[in-house]
Amino acid sequence: MTNRYVFPHKDLLGIEPLSPQDITAILDQAKGFEEVCERPDIKIVPALRKRLVVNLFFENSTRTRNSFEIAEKRLSAEIINFDADTSSLSKGETLIDTALNLEAMHPDLIVMRHSAAGAHALLARHMKASIVNAGDGAHEHPTQALLDAYTLRERFGRLDGLKIAIVGDIRHSRVVRSNLWLLTKMGAKVTLVGPPTLLPMELKETWPDVDFSFELDPVLPHMDAIMMLRAQFERGTGQYIPGAGEYIRYYQLHAERMKRAKKDVAILHPGPMNRGFEITSEVADGPNSLILQQVTNGVPVRMAVLYLLVVRQGEHHPLT
Numbered sequence: 001m002t003n004r005y006v007f008p009h010k011d012l013l014g015i016e017p018l019s020p021q022d023i024t025a026i027l028d029q030a031k032g033f034e035e036v037c038e039r040p041d042i043k044i045v046p047a048l049r050k051r052l053v054v055n056l057f058f059e060n061s062t063r064t065r066n067s068f069e070i071a072e073k074r075l076s077a078e079i080i081n082f083d084a085d086t087s088s089l090s091k092g093e094t095l096i097d098t099a100l101n102l103e104a105m106h107p108d109l110i111v112m113r114h115s116a117a118g119a120h121a122l123l124a125r126h127m128k129a130s131i132v133n134a135g136d137g138a139h140e141h142p143t144q145a146l147l148d149a150y151t152l153r154e155r156f157g158r159l160d161g162l163k164i165a166i167v168g169d170i171r172h173s174r175v176v177r178s179n180l181w182l183l184t185k186m187g188a189k190v191t192l193v194g195p196p197t198l199l200p201m202e203l204k205e206t207w208p209d210v211d212f213s214f215e216l217d218p219v220l221p222h223m224d225a226i227m228m229l230r231a232q233f234e235r236g237t238g239q240y241i242p243g244a245g246e247y248i249r250y251y252q253l254h255a256e257r258m259k260r261a262k263k264d265v266a267i268l269h270p271g272p273m274n275r276g277f278e279i280t281s282e283v284a285d286g287p288n289s290l291i292l293q294q295v296t297n298g299v300p301v302r303m304a305v306l307y308l309l310v311v312r313q314g315e316h317h318p319l320t
């Protein structure tokens, strides 16, 4: 890559619009910021000084929200946290009205999580600020897929040719959709595993090269990495499975089942985990787990996204 690379998108709405070059640029930029995050003393750079970032979280979040806020602080941005509970939205103001009012205050970046798939695309059309999708319904969660990719690339030195199983509640997961875009664009081989009720076959239409399996055991020995997904009970997952015992029997990642996997297999989970349901603590906290490394990597990856969007703004609207 040359120094002249400029991120070509105004917003990060998902992984779908990104090219492999864009993805590599974000991961490479994140590598530079990792060095900042690991400094023993002051972990701050001035890259977003005097830039205003609004964090708009309409859905619960611990990891993602904190990770974005830490990333913004490490870049020296000015931060406004918009609280959806106390906002005028609870008085019935539409999302567009809220957005236009925010726009009137000229923020540079808006980081948003919203339960409606496509809410970000709608906002992006109405706003000059760059919109970063921190999760929209069951649609996309691009920074999660980017930090997953960063973690895998760090562990294996590449994404191309890696064999990765994504296991569990595929139906309700935005993490899986962003990962499908990213991993297939970067040449990894993905196998989706889950019970038939949670594994929508329509995904084949968009990702024809992805393998599907209703069984985990025969897939395990071939995988370089296994990404476990949270069973999203708040989105009704309970109605799709006959019972916890049955799910655990076929899909839980536990120590006994791990014996079938490669010795150095990498275990990922986006969190929050249902310990004792999709994964046991023994595996989640065991030697193959990269789960906390994913959380660590989330900060430099989000710094990279925010930074590349702001650099692009500078290119397209030169600052005085």
Ligand code: NCD
Pocket: 063, 064, 135, 141, 144, 174, 175, 229, 230, 232, 270, 271, 272
């Ligand atoms: C994911 C999310 O919210 O989509 N979590 C996260 O961002 N760390 C996955 C999940 O909720 O299961």
